[in-house]
Amino acid sequence: MTxxxxxxxxxxxxxxxxxKPPGRGGRRLLRQRAGRQHHAGPLAYVLLGIMALLSIFPxxxxxxxxxxxxxxxxxTPPPFLPGPxxxxxxxxxxxxxxxxxxxxxxxxxxxxxxxSTVMFATLAGFAFAKLRFKGRNALLMLVIGTMMVPPQLGxxxxxxxxxxxxxxxxxxxxxxxxLVSAVGVFFMRQYLSxxxxxxxxxxxxxxxxxxxxxxWSIVLPVARPAMAVLFMITFVHAWNDFFWxxxxxxxxxxxxxxxxxxLSAGYVRDQSLIMAGALLGTLPLLVMFVVFGRQIVSGIxxxxxxx
Numbered sequence: 001m002t003x004x005x006x007x008x009x010x011x012x013x014x015x016x017x018x019x020k021p022p023g024r025g026g027r028r029l030l031r032q033r034a035g036r037q038h039h040a041g042p043l044a045y046v047l048l049g050i051m052a053l054l055s056i057f058p059x060x061x062x063x064x065x066x067x068x069x070x071x072x073x074x075x076t077p078p079p080f081l082p083g084p085x086x087x088x089x090x091x092x093x094x095x096x097x098x099x100x101x102x103x104x105x106x107x108x109x110x111x112x113x114x115x116s117t118v119m120f121a122t123l124a125g126f127a128f129a130k131l132r133f134k135g136r137n138a139l140l141m142l143v144i145g146t147m148m149v150p151p152q153l154g155x156x157x158x159x160x161x162x163x164x165x166x167x168x169x170x171x172x173x174x175x176x177x178x179l180v181s182a183v184g185v186f187f188m189r190q191y192l193s194x195x196x197x198x199x200x201x202x203x204x205x206x207x208x209x210x211x212x213x214x215x216w217s218i219v220l221p222v223a224r225p226a227m228a229v230l231f232m233i234t235f236v237h238a239w240n241d242f243f244w245x246x247x248x249x250x251x252x253x254x255x256x257x258x259x260x261x262x263l264s265a266g267y268v269r270d271q272s273l274i275m276a277g278a279l280l281g282t283l284p285l286l287v288m289f290v291v292f293g294r295q296i297v298s299g300i301x302x303x304x305x306x307x
Contacts, residue, residue, distance in 0.1 A: 059282070065275035066090065073271045089276035093263060097277050098251075102259035103284065105171060109245075109255055110238035112175050117234045118227050120180035125188025126219050130201050131211070140189070146182045155247060162248055173248040174255070178238065184230050191226040192219065232292075236285060256281040 065073050068083035093099065127133075128140050158177055159168075167173040196219060204214040220227075242257035249258055263270070263277045 062275050062279050062282070065272055066279045068272055070270045070272050073275075085272070086276075089272055090280060093273055093277035093280055096273070097259040097262045098254070099256070099259060099277070099280050102254050102256045103281075105254065106239050106256040107284070109171055109174050110235045113178050113238040114231045114235040116179040117181055117184045118231050121184030121188045121230060122192075122219070122223050122227060123215065124180070124185040125190075125192050125223075126196075126215055128185070128189040129192040130196060130198065143182045143185055147186075151244070155244070158244075159247060168248060169250050169253055171249075171253070174241075174245050177244070181234070184234065187230060188223065188226060192223060195226070196222045228292075232289075235288070239285060 063086070064079055064082050066089050067086035068079055069085060072079055072083065124143075128136060162168055162173040162177075165173075167176075200218050200222075201214060204218050209217065240257060241255075245255045245258050246261070249255065251258070251262060260274070260277045260281060263274045
């Protein structure tokens, strides 16, 4: 019996000796390796530069086309440098497309849709991720299943519903059908499943907090990075949405994409004027990204570190 137990004790002592923490020199080496920065090679910088140029070129070409006249844009080869007519074309597009009212309408529509989607999607994502109730998985599959249905199939009944409510040709007809999206719910559910520990929710329960209190005090601070990303994506999508606003609105109360159709009317299309209108419609998004881009990127990185 004694000889059989000796190897086990020897293995335990050997394993304990092998699991001893490294000495002072080993810890210093580990800290140096952990703090070491990895630098990209020349090939990575070349590829990143090419991708950046390809991404910026459509915007640059829009500015070039908007700064010339229609004849110059149609020539072969086309111009590659900006012309002298940028501000005059922008002024013409602003007047002919009623861009002032269209931008206000788009700002209202995109802002309300983005805010409501973020709040409702975060609430639903928290419920699907951390709350336990009957039919949770079936309801989640139903929400995901709605993403498989083409939105064009619901245009006729949705338009009839808006007409019955008296919202035809009004902004609520664009806002209310898109107050929340299945993509946003699924996105927040996946994020909170990983980023929100169950122990925080249980600690709130132990302290006597109800679900709304837990959502306000615990879930929102954790979900802030994902909420910023979802707000940006939803705002851009709602700003650029054309199909449903074109169906339910008219030219007396348009959003920016609907108003831009005025510039392409007529027998001869003025391409420089159309590009000037497109540039006007893109500028608010560029300004928003320049102002809030750093906060959004830092929020994404913070969420990645926490996750």
